[in-house]
Amino acid sequence: MLAFVGLAALAAALAGAAWLVLAGAGAAVALKRGEEAGVDLRTPALLMLVGAVASMLVLEAAILFNDFSLAYLGTNHARATPFPFNIATAWAALEGSIVLWGLVLATFTWLVWRDHERRRDPLSAGALAVMGLVGLFFFGLMLTVANPFEVCVEAVAERCLASSPWPWSAIQAPADGPGPNPLLQNHILMAIHPPLLYVGYVGLTAPFAYAISALALTLPGPEWLRRTRRWTLVAWSFLTLGILFGGWWAYEVLSWGGYWAWDPVENASLLPWLVATAFIHSSLVQQRRGMLQAWNFVLVISAFALTILGTFLTRSGTITSVHSFTQSAIGPVLLGFLVLVLAGSFALFATRSHLVASAPRLDSFWSREGSFLANNLILTVFALVVLVGTIYPLVLEAFTGTQVGVGKPFYNRLTVPLSFALLLTIGLGSVTPWRHAAGPLVWSRIRGPLQAALAAGLVTALVGTRIGWVVLSVFASVFVIGVIVRHLFELAGRRSRATGRGFFAEARQVVTGDQGYWAGQLSHVGVALVALGLAFTSNLATHETFDLAPGDTFDFAGYEMTYRAPFQRSEPNRTVVGANIEVWSGQRLVAELQPRANHFGSDPTGIPTPAVMSGWRGDVYLMLISIDNTGIRLEANTSPLIWVLWLGGLVTAAGGFWATQVRRADRRARVLEAADA
Amino acid sequence: MRELAGRAPAAVRSVPWSAISVVVMAVALVVLIVSYQPPADTAEEIGSLIRCPVCQGVPISESPAPMARDMMEILRRELAEGASREEAIDAVLGAYPGSLLLEPEVSPTTVALWAVPLVALVVGAGLTLTLRRSRLGAVAVLEETEARHRLDQIRADLDELAAQQAAGEIDPEAARHLRESYEAELAETQAALREISAASETPLPRSTTRAVAGTALVVGALVVIVLAAGAFIVDRPGQSSGVADVAADPDSVSNETLAAVIAANVDHPQIDGMRLALAERYYEEGDFQSAFPYYFDVASSDKATPAQAATALTRLGWMTYAGNGEVDTALELLAQARELVPDDPFPLYLEGLVEWCGRGDAAAGAEAFRQVLRNDLGDDAVRRQVEADLAAAEAGEACGS
Known part of the structure; x- marks a missing residue:
């Protein structure tokens, strides 16, 4: 029954998408000629949205009511899966995750329609048509190779074995299912990370749609950039959070003490982030200086294509990981779509190349726009390193059968120097004026921070560590943050002296007067913190392995720890086996940690789950390697200053979210100013 | 400079001292880092730096896989015995064929x-050089819309330049220079x-036609893709497979599904094929523990063919030695x-290896290898491997050296 409703919802969304393509293209062409559009775009956009929402609701309803007639549940859900993991089951496997994708896409399409409603211009009508095209593909996918509403026609007690796409087939439902992948129900972050990442991925469709619309309708100029800046920032901020929470999840669940492994799946999320970051900066150069028009089209098309590539890599089974699901035909289809997107977009771009060329207008490399060029060069090369490192081993093995390993050492060798160059560019660029920078002016703005940064570096080297990357990261981070803070103080101090009002009131005025700039600087502060956290955790972490019998005591990270006893307890969906470890500092009991293994169902090996004790110096991270009646083997790690990394990620995203509010805030400021006058 | 005069003296006077302090501190920092x-x-x-054969991109130092832990043990032992970095790496890579360095050496x-990445860096840097304004004015303007955008841009530039000069961000000399170049560009664009x-004949109708044609093309291609995707569903392998399909092609489903099917169908005639x-x-993943019971079931099943039972026994034998010693x-x-399976030389080859490596009996190992070589081994690489082992065993070398 639910299968019928779900399929009907998907069919409605598909029809809405198709309708939107035709109506949007028609309206765009008519409006471009200066005629009235005379076409209704609201109904198709609404149809797509309602269909997408309904399909998600049907899937959630099936899960909440344990309707195992759907094959998706028979392979991915279990009655015992607790809240909120049962809700998250809806996107814990391939078919369901595409439903979530469709829902986010339909929501963004609806937002694009609202923009169109306000302006009634060809650009937004064309963008709606492009959104419809993308929708056509994804809803088409759900009705064919990734159908979430297939019914189960052959089952064993706890698993659906065979499914049929036809909802009227004779249903044989299993009594229960195996539940989602244990790794995915081991931590609450797993319920949050995919939706965040999807909003980021799919959000990049909106700028892409406007860019294609501008190209197809021959409407060059900065208009499409102004209109999509907010969506780009929304997508970018969610992508930042998605990547951050992904790393956090890996740290809290995967039990190797790390958060980033340069795994192809992680790279797939980093790639669009890098390109979107470059785009956010280069679009400013076009808006302010009328340069880089063609480059902005290239970046936005690449960012969108990379989201599809990421989906292909993670979902097709080309790479085995927790993100790829059982074999399905979705791989070739996604690859085909990727080729179509790239070929179609760049063919269109080529036919419009005479329109998108912009004159060389750079007055000096020593200028804000010069620093943005450096930023784009660094980020693009960074993205290429990640792209080549991810794709090359696959391509080489496919064509020659030769295996090469490309991992952390390769990426670190190339990306670490690039990252430091990027940090210095951030520090210098943030206080370099547009057009032309006079040496003395820039020097006066960076002198103090430079001295402070060097002093901080020296202190680190003298009393802390002399490991080069750590010292350099302290230097670079203090420099970036110092430059930004000093600039704010200078502007506020100058205003305060001029007006005689309080310093902090003026500082507030400075920030509210140019929120776009200061939101960006907040993100820069976040990036500097991330760099600091990365350098500390990856260079100064310590680890040790201990074999312990109950009652044994060991020293680690300045604490005295005692293994008290093993424990075992049953939870609704799992059995937990672990060790009680007391952490003492002198005579004081600081914490009781429980590194453990979670056994889902009849899984004998269990998912090792670390116990983490956080403090301002960093984390102590205990994981259980093995446990039996006689004792345990325990691996103990430290992650120095890892909270700086998490904080930096949150601050970076916060800057992005703040920037999305800027246009509205500026408008309000202008209204208030007018009222004052 | 005159407008900056109010703040300039202090700044100018302090430049040498702050510059000197920066240089001194920078030199000290570099010395501290480099001398470390x-x-x-x-x-x-x-x-x-090393990836184990079953790990996905994770180095052995970070992988929780049992095989990675074994490889770490070898590494620790080698280092404890005084091996150099290169020797230790070679020892680990040699002991586990299929393991790789995570940073590939430069080779064809x-x-x-x-x-x-390097070429991109150079080319990209070269491209940014072309963005520099080469002379006063701009390249030829091609289209009216573009010319109008350009005019807007230049006027905005002139306004912002004035604001920057007023705020003291640009000194008057530089500002005058920039203003001249903007004004020249303005005149040129207006002309x-x-x-x-x-x-004026703008080719608007043609471009509209092209837009429609382009849209139609993209829609058409997308429809083709969706239809092709639909075609998949008719003869889709994989996921929607019943017991019979699983039995015919066990590789079409995941480990968990296969395990569930096996558990639910112990009386199925092809059960041993699925178990195997x-x-x-599991064996190829290095997960001996999971593989063991299934091999055991096949070896003790009366439905298994001799070939299946022999495969299971061979694997059990090897795991007993390699896993438990x-x-x-x-x-x-x-x-x-x-x-x-008297015609299959593989169990015999493993026997030779166990004699040689496990018992340290090089002569017995060599005898077994010699018998193996009397068979038709099919693959030349296999033959070379056995010959190499034979030569090493005959020379009385320790296994694996």
């Missing part, structure tokens, strides 16, 4: 990997716009396998 002697390579550091097959208006397929998968049991199991 990192401690000798630890097993963790070297382990972070990997040169592109290293070259692409170009007049020319365009004079000749699953066990082989039990030489006698391993040899017994391998001998049982050989009885079932």
Whole structure:
């Protein structure tokens, strides 16, 4: 029954998408000629949205009511899966995750329609048509190779074995299912990370749609950039959070003490982030200086294509990981779509190349726009390193059968120097004026921070560590943050002296007067913190392995720890086996940690789950390697200053979210100013 | 400079001192960093360069896989015995065929990997150079819309320039220079716009037709893709497979599904084929523990064909030796396998390895290898491997050296 409703919802969304393509293209062409559009775009956009929402609701309803007639549940859900993991089951496997994708896409399409409603211009009508095209593909996918509403026609007690796409087939439902992948129900972050990442991925469709619309309708100029800046920032901020929470999840669940492994799946999320970051900066150069028009089209098309590539890599089974699901035909289809997107977009771009060329207008490399060029060069090369490192081993093995390993050492060798160059560019660029920078002016703005940064570096080297990357990261981070803070103080101090009002009131005025700039600087502060956290955790972490019998005591990270006893307890969906470890500092009991293994169902090996004790110096991270009646083997790690990394990620995203509010805030400021006058 | 005069003296006077302090501190910092002697390579550091055969991109120092932990043990032992970094790496890579360095050395097959980023950096830097305004004014303007955008841009530039100068961000001399170049560009663009208006025939209808044609093309292609995707559903392999399909092609489903099917269908006539397929998968993943019971079931099943039972016995034998170090049991199991399939030299080859590596009996190992070589081994690489082992065993070398 639910299968019928779900399929009907998907069919409605598909029809809405198709309708939107035709109506949007028609309206765009008519409006471009200066005629009235005379076409209704609201109904198709609404149809797509309602269909997408309904399909998600049907899937959630099936899960909440344990309707195992759907094959998706028979392979991915279990009655015992607790809240909120049962809700998250809806996107814990391939078919369901595409439903979530469709829902986010339909929501963004609806937002694009609202923009169109306000302006009634060809650009937004064309963008709606492009959104419809993308929708056509994804809803088409759900009705064919990734159908979430297939019914189960052959089952064993706890698993659906065979499914049929036809909802009227004779249903044989299993009594229960195996539940989602244990790794995915081991931590609450797993319920949050995919939706965040999807909003980021799919959000990049909106700028892409406007860019294609501008190209197809021959409407060059900065208009499409102004209109999509907010969506780009929304997508970018969610992508930042998605990547951050992904790393956090890996740290809290995967039990190797790390958060980033340069795994192809992680790279797939980093790639669009890098390109979107470059785009956010280069679009400013076009808006302010009328340069880089063609480059902005290239970046936005690449960012969108990379989201599809990421989906292909993670979902097709080309790479085995927790993100790829059982074999399905979705791989070739996604690859085909990727080729179509790239070929179609760049063919269109080529036919419009005479329109998108912009004159060389750079007055000096020593200028804000010069620093943005450096930023784009660094980020693009960074993205290429990640792209080549991810794709090359696959391509080489496919064509020659030769295996090469490309991992952390390769990426670190190339990306670490690039990252430091990027940090210095951030520090210098943030206080370099547009057009032309006079040496003395820039020097006066960076002198103090430079001295402070060097002093901080020296202190680190003298009393802390002399490991080069750590010292350099302290230097670079203090420099970036110092430059930004000093600039704010200078502007506020100058205003305060001029007006005689309080310093902090003026500082507030400075920030509210140019929120776009200061939101960006907040993100820069976040990036500097991330760099600091990365350098500390990856260079100064310590680890040790201990074999312990109950009652044994060991020293680690300045604490005295005692293994008290093993424990075992049953939870609704799992059995937990672990060790009680007391952490003492002198005579004081600081914490009781429980590194453990979670056994889902009849899984004998269990998912090792670390116990983490956080403090301002960093984390102590205990994981259980093995446990039996006689004792345990325990691996103990430290992650120095890892909270700086998490904080930096949150601050970076916060800057992005703040920037999305800027246009509205500026408008309000202008209204208030007018009222004052 | 005059407008900056109010703040300039202090700034100018302090420049040498602050510059000197910056240089001194920078030199001190560089000296401290460069003179730092990192401690000798630890097993963790070297382990972070190596990937185990079953790991996905994670180095052995960070992988929780049992095989990675074994490889770390070898690494620690080598280092404890005084091996150099290179020797230790070679020992680990040699002991586990299929393991790799995570940073490929530059070679004909990997040169592109290293070259692409470097070439991009150089080409990109070269391209940014072309963005520099080469002379006063701009390149020829081609279209009216573009010319109008350009005019807006230049006027905005002039306004912002005035604001920047007022705020003291640009000194008057530089500002005057910039203003002159903007004004020249403005005049040039206005002239170009007049020319365009004079000749005005904008090819709007053609471009509209092209837009429609382009849209139609993309829609058409997308429909083709969706239809092709639909076609998949008719004869889709994989996921929607019943017991019969699983039995016919066990590789079409995941480990968990296969395990569930096996558990639910112990009386199925092809059960041993499925068990063996699953066990082989676990075996290849290095998960001996999971593979063991399935091999055991096949070896003790009366429905299994001799070939299936022999495969299971061979694997059990090898795992008994490689996993638990039990030489006698391993040899017994391998001998049982050989009885079932006398024409297959593989169990015999493993027997030779166990004699040689496990018991340290090079002569018995060499004898077994010699017998193996009397068979038709099919693959030349296999033959070379056995010959190499034979030569090493005859020379009385320790196994694996």
